[in-house]
Amino acid sequence: MSKQALLIIADGMGDNPISLLNGLTPLEYARTPNLKELASKGLFGNVYPVKPGVPVGTDVGHLAIFGYDPYEVYTGRGPIEAYGAGIDLLPSDIAFRGNFATVDDELTVIDRRAGRINQNTDELAKSIDGIVLSNGARVIARALSAHRVAVVIRGQNLSEHITTTDPGTAKEGERVQQSVALVEDKNALETARIINELTEKMYSVLSLHPVNQKRILDGLPPANMILLRGIGREIQAPKMAESFGIRGACVAGDRTVLGIARMAGLDVFHQEGFTAGYDTDYIGKAELAVSKLKDGYDWVVLHVKAPDLAGHDCQPMTKVSTAIKLDMMVGHILQQIDLEQCYIGYTSDHSTPCDRRDHSGDPVPTFFAGGNVRSLPVEDFGEKFLVHGALNNLTAIDFFHIQMDHLEAVRKLGA
Known part of the structure; x- marks a missing residue:
């Protein structure tokens, strides 16, 4: 493959307007210049994890992100x-x-x-x-x-x-x-x-x-x-990495995500400072993800769990803080990679609205950016700023195939 891609998953980052944040969501309220810049350099929109109005668990949301139809392969959270x-x-x-x-x-x-x-x-x-x-x-x-x-x-x-x-x-x-x-x-x-x-x-x-x-x-x-x-019981599903002929890696602190990545055929990487909490090592994750790109992996997934915790705990300002830290992590990555050679994608497995303290069926802010990706201007980054984008009303499985297509890993349908 001539190009590579990095996918950043902000677990549960999607949210709804919050009065404490002047009627904005945490992503809309936070200052995230790097996410805004990337969104303006590619496809963007609010993507449904599985179907409109269907809340999903972390497991189901990530299965879809990894290209699986949960209705076909999901047997329960325990096996994952x-x-x-x-x-x-x-x-x-x-x-x-x-x-x-x-x-x-x-x-x-x-x-x-x-x-x-x-x-x-x-x-x-x-x-x-x-x-x-x-x-x-x-x-x-x-x-x-x-x-x-x-x-x-x-x-x-x-x-x-x-x-x-x-x-x-x-x-x-x-x-x-x-x-x-x-x-x-x-x-x-x-x-x-x-x-x-x-x-x-x-x-x-x-x-x-x-x-x-x-x-x-x-x-x-x-x-x-x-x-x-x-x-x-044991999930019976083909390994995504083999089906698409890619060499994939996953950098995460959350064992559920590492489990799904392992099931999908990706090599998984975890270090002591990579927690599934607010104290995770954002820059350490960024450095390891970049190193895996330099090692020749085609598709590298970088996962951050903290936004989901803030949603479940009904902590809007903490969620804003996680968005800012994630944006700083993205800025660190941008200093080390060439967008002409490596695409960057961003999504979430589901929304976790603070006022709900649980997952919802709302779509999640998503983008896929890089040198030859079609693009539109954006005013800022967050749910309401992406409603005019090409990815609106698509699903996580659609988004997965868009990434694989840009990596030229999808077989042509027909002659």
Whole structure:
């Protein structure tokens, strides 16, 4: 391929007008001269992650960004978290996305993120890893970013047709849910039974763990439970990198994104300072992404999680700050690459409006810039400034194919 492309994903950056920001969105309010400059040098618009008005999860949004139709390949968040944790799934496994959480003796959820714990989670996960349940199934547990953990049950005759144990977002005060079978099937009934058995064992093991004993002494909420959700089986999908004949790389701190990239056939890169939080090393990510371009990768993905956290936490000014930091990161990148040789794209996996504190079905600001890309002028960067662009009303899968076409990786249809 004669050219390369860098795609920057600002997780959850899309938003709606906020009164605190004079009726602007965080992107519209923030000063982002580098994003504005790039948008003016290419295609831009507000792109729907999957379909208009359909809110999507981080997993589904990123599957679409990587060119997959989620309606065809998505089997649940759990398998993606397992990929991100480096677990190679077997067809008979069932996988969960988990949260380290704080519960009381009645298993009532006090804090479903255990105070957003971000230290010593490896030790906690290891105490669960290897538990053997009464039917002989074995538990595999791996810590992910912050409070997140991947949990896989490995055994025979397991069923994914069961309910999970997490009561849900903002459901503190409710009890850890009992798993029940969703179908009248002996495998589903038995699987639900061992998940409830695992809930009891996790509480017993984690409550006595030295890490949690110290957290209690330090006045911190103990991570004495893992809430399970996002059950699914191994994803059966072709590797995107092979399908399009590209050499791809992904630089990220979020294990979910790394998992999807790994599933798609990209080489994944993570360093200690690359967190899934506000404290991530923006410049370090930029430097590593540029180095992968210099190493000859055709398509490099650079992911930043922080905007999504600010949306979920209803922190508009923090979201503005993440936009400014991201723009500075883009400016650092622009000093080191030639736009005649390397395209730069920008998008989000979904919007996370601050007033909603959750994902919405709104389209997300997006652009694809470079030397020979068609362009239009823009007044500034943000949702309302891109409404006249060519990418409006397209989807993330459309945007993916536009990038691949500019890399000359899409086969011609017809003679």
